Amino acid sequence: MNVSPTGIAVNLWTLIREQAMARHWELSDAFFAEIDGFAWVQGWAISRYRTRHTYRDPRFDRVVVCCTCGGDGRGEGGRACRTCKGDGLLNFFEPPAARKSA
Structure with missing residues (x-):
């Protein structure tokens, strides 16, 4: 009877599966090493x-829909929204555009 490193009795198929998964992770790490390194440097x-490797830029957590135009980008009279300048989105950590006094 074989015993795993944790002391649990295992059969031959379990050992083969564990070895296959270990090789799989090694190959996955090798194939994605350059892309993972680039993503890590970018934060x-x-x-x-x-x-499957999924990459996400956390800066997208800062983007919110403009509450003035509801993300449409158009304000009064069909012109560009003054708050988001027609983008429909705002950066959560930047103050909204200053209003010009008329």
């Missing part, structure tokens, strides 16, 4: 699940 979040 992106990296999610790994089996053969």
Whole structure:
């Protein structure tokens, strides 16, 4: 009877599966090493699940929909919204554009 490193009795198929998964992770790390390194330098979040790697820029957490135009980008009279300058989105950590006094 074989015993795993944790002391649990395992059969041959379990050992083969564990070895295959270990090799799989090694290959996945090798294939994605350059892309993961680039994402890490950029400060992106990296999610790994089996053969899929997902990258996400956390700066997108700062983007919110403009509350004045509702994300449409148009204000009164069909002109560009004054708060978001027609973009429909605002950066949460930047103050809105200053209003010009008329």
